[in-house]
Amino acid sequence: MTGEARVSDLQRLGLHDLHVELGGRMVPFAGYEMPVQYPAGVMKEHLHTRAAAGLFDVSHMGQVILRPRAGMADLAAGFEALMPVDVAGLPPGRQRYGLFTNDRGGILDDLMFANRGDHLLVVVNAACKAADIAHMTAHLADVAEVLPVTDRALLALQGPAAETALMRIVPEVAAMRFMDVAVLDSAFGALWISRSGYTGEDGFEVSAPDAGADAFARALLAMDEVAPIGLGARDSLRLEAGLPLYGHDIDDQTTPVAAGLGWAIQKVRRTGGARAGGFPGAARILDELSTGPLALRVGIRPEGRAPMREGTVLWDAPEGGRNFGAITSGGFGPSVDAPIAMGYVPAGTTGTVWGEVRGRRLPAQVVPLPFHPTTYKR
């Protein structure tokens, strides 16, 4: 194994002891010791999340408050200068998906941001956290204080029973729709809740103060519907839901359009929109929106039972032909009960492609994403 960090170099989650108590197998991930699975195993954890409710500790992710120095309008304008996304039009109480881009149109990170009335709350990927904070601090200093939240855990409760379970603690969540955010008082302190997640299921992400987080997690885990879920199942769930993972399916070389994330760029930021362009890489990204990208992220469904993993080379013919793409995430989809993958092929590619697995080219179909239907409560 390369790049393996020594355990002593790793940060521990606030709920570390709980994970160990639950039998979590702790592995290094993005600088943290994280539970990759519990005794139930990836397959059962995945299926449990789709059938009932799974509790994920995603406290390694970065929570950052952007507190405006003057007004929310200045902050929105500043934030829009970093992302091809409509920030100003996001009403209070709502959350939106965003992307930091670079001058070449590549993606620096993908993120969620919420309008919490008098400030924004941003949630970023763990591996990009330090760079994102530096990026925001460098570019937003005039319009906002960039305040990393360091005294809160972040838990995701995902699955069809997530609402029922969370309602026992904070009944108000029943009224929330997909991508709503709220601050709700509870016995465990003020919970910052969004109705969102990264599994394709209905569910919530809950930021809980460190002082109450362990008891909050235990209260959820004591419910029949709720089981602890590790990173392994988090990955297979998001893969089935067709959701890209930063550092794998998207990075600073992929543009939002090539990544199939054009939907995240609202009309107002596109050519002809009231606030068109004005973000890093705008020339390339706006051009790709109108003329189409060269390569596109697609779903790949191997015809056989052999998974096609990240890095698998894709060919346009069973022999000879061109190496014209690659798998960026792949594995087994427990709910699909088949191997599934996503990767990049030239835009317009349909039908059969061949993935090179252990020296042999195996057929696979280019398919639309997601592999498993999403069940967001819109």
Place this chain on the structure above:
Amino acid sequence: MKYTKEHEWLRVDGDVVVVGITAHAAEQLGDVVFVELPEPETQVVEGDEVCVIESVKAASDILAPLDGEIVAVNEKLVKAPGLVNEDPLGAWFFKMKVEDLSVLDDLMDEDEYADFIG
């Protein structure tokens, strides 16, 4: 029962050696979702990659534990890879013929394997 450092178990059955992976290995791999078996009547040398085993997490190989000839494979595992997790000692992968069964004496016995995996 004998064990290799590659976490295979070997059981002598008449004049053939039956090979599978240990419960410890199955647990470390996680849920097995794909098994690729060798062709019967293949001559193998110790250390050859003879089977591919993919779990939800990653792909691994099973190496030939000895020199010899593969004489049978367990096709059931191709249809139901999960048997490797459910019953690691029952889920044999292949049977091989070796010239001299005494080579098994060099492998670990149960106590030695238990020490090996700590």
